[in-house]
Amino acid sequence: MTSHDVNDRTTPIRTWFKPGYLALALGVVVVVLLPLLFTSRYTTNLLILGASWGIATLGLVVVLGYTGQISLAQAAFYGIGAYAVALGTTRWDVNWWLALILGLAGAAIAGAVLGTTTLKLGGHYLAMVTICFQIIYTLINTNWIAVTGGPDGISNIKRPPFVFPLNTAQRYAWFALATLCLVGGLVWWLRDTPLGRAMRAIRENELAAEALGVDTRRVKVIAFVLSAVIAAVGGAIYASGYLYISPDSFNFDHAVAFLAMVLVGGSESPLGAILGATLLTFLPEWLRDLKRIYLVIYGCAIILVIVFMPEGLWGYVRLAGRRFARKLALPSATRALQVGERGAAGEEILRVEQLAKHFGGLKAVDGVDFAVRRGEIHALIGPNGSGKTTIINLLSGLYVPTAGRITFLKRDIVGLRPSRIAHIGMARSFQNLRLFRELTVWENVLVGAQREESREAETQQHALAAIEFAGLSDKAQELCRNLPYGHQKLVELARALAGEPDLLLLDEPGAGLNQTEKHELVRLLKRLNEMGLTILIVEHDMSLVSSVASSATVLNFGKKIAEGTAAEVLRHPAVVEAYLGNREVALGV
């Protein structure tokens, strides 16, 4: 093996064909050509309009396409950018670029406010809040005449000082299109960064993302801020392009138009967004006769796209491009999975005291004590409804206990967010699979591996090690939703292991597996245990439990009824009774 090969392994893993590279080249050509081809004042203005709308739409790629949060307030942020430049260059008389920065800051603050209000909310509520935000913006924009100039708008807006004067529409069109390409490139680049991955993980399964260590609140606010700032850039480009603005250009209709653009084009792809924006900018102009009903067509397009092509136009382009894409195998890991030997074997790493969780009158967990020692596999068993999964949820921070203490690695973790607990060193799997279905196996495991402080190369090595350990190397580039159930379970395991935790919580890892797969699971668990990993396992298959677990705690109706070594507790009369019923009662003795 040459040293060259070794170096290759540490470079980021990519497929050799990314539509993005092609697009970059195309983008440069388009930027140069378009303003030369369309020279009439009218079409040049349309180019500028299309570019500015395209930028605003790119903001939606971040918030809707990547993060999965609907926003119908994009026109408000677009307006904030436009008004900053308009007011800055006409009334306050500051440099255009300074005005732009002020506008971006204003949009960022507004975006953060909107993002923060969305933390407790999702779905319908979120759609509603963003609509409210947009409507309140429009009301202020129209009625606060002293500042915004009211319905009359603002005229005589100046153009930005630049390396060459942007005094003609053609020159400004170049500037606008170049900005569009730049923003598009940034959004495209964001997709595969740790932040972009975290965003897409939230879109696929917010709960799982949080449990794996993604600070979902922070990432969601960042997504809204980024989207707002991007929209404001678009607004600024628009204001200086048309030299005159009025509130009509920033109302709810435009927010809807931006949404239509991103959906028609394909919300997960920056190129799709630009495609959508271009199409919906020019289409009404081409269908001049239909101008009166072009919004009807918008509405219709939204419905048709949602029903018939959920991935938008770009989905088809990608489908066609797949023919040329060759998936590269992952390089082999340069380090083994490191999950043990971080402390003395036998020391207590988890202590649970008087833990209780009540749901209304139901006492799901009712004063349970137990401890897990480093290096052991501890089983948590009990009949259905005995509170096992509730305890896993309490330990990983998804539920806040009604009472009791949880000490993990000498820290009190009650009340910490799941992502914090994951960072301290606890990872988990879910009873019902919670994979990021539209992400590849590789990306799933990367999300599990990434930590805020670690570098990407390091994250990739952790992920590679976990994938190799689970034997998923040849499936790494597959989308999770395309895998069979058994493999999906393995991906969950690999994803949890990639964070190299001190304690692994497994919630029914054997459920739904056939005998061969269960043997493989037992083998993996034993190997992990030999490597020194501590595991807390909830499982119904007693043969699986007795073959891997060294100790066990038995629950029934939220209370502990037995504990000891696995072999002991399985013979314990109370345990037998809990599982099989009382023999005397059954026999009528």
Next chain:
Amino acid sequence: MPESLSINGQLLFAGLAIGSVYALVALGFVMIFRATNVVNFAQGEFSMLGAYFLFTLWHGLKLDYFAAIVVALVIMVGVGLLFEISIYYPLRNRTFLPVIIATIGASIMMQNGALAVFGPSPEKVRPVVETVEGTGGITLAGVFFDYQYVIILLVTVLLVGLQYLFFEYTILGKKMQATSQDKDMARLLGIPVAYMIALTFIYSSLLGGLSGMLVAPIFFVTHKMGATLGLKAFAATICGGFGDVRGAILGGLALGVIESFGGAYISVIYKDGFSFLVLILFLLLRPQGIFGEKVAEKA
């Protein structure tokens, strides 16, 4: 201060009347949400369409006012059914996001379709009780009770009462409730689920249409009237507690009153903003609404 008392009484009454229109539209939201877990962002457009149908039949085709109302309601049945078939049905197995977006698309389509057909100029529809001098009403204790407002309040009370009886005492009502609580179980019990859901959409469309006809004489009929109504009704539903009938009614009335007083004492221009501010406050402080229960996602 009898004068300020009567002014406040007047504001309260107007607020309650407008609020009960919000409540009617909100009821439509709640019905569809309970049956399908879908929030129909086009609910307000049903009101707009109802008002336009009435206007066309009565003013355009010179039908008798009450006959026009009946015919318009029959058309609304078709609208509700068409909506269910074209928007809800193809997306019934998808997540909420595509469905929300599709209903927003439908709302834009209906609004601008109305604009294209009827034009931008606002139209006027006569009130239910028409008197020679225009608006009829009676004055009690210094408060003028506009007949139209009284009728709106009465219709709301009547409909809520009928709806309660329907759901509690008829088999069809029970079947619809069963469908809304657990579609799979209802299907296993032999309830024609698709049919029940279609009925729900039809009922919502009727409620929306009727509310539109009732407010038509108070506001002008425009293609935008539904958007405002729909959004405020939606705000009312959230404040009341999503999916709760009592919440929708109380929320609607409360928003109407807040708007009425806010518009009089704080600012007329920002009148439309108050309900949205109240909504945002609610969402931040008590997202489950007045009657709603906290729901946690199961891990």
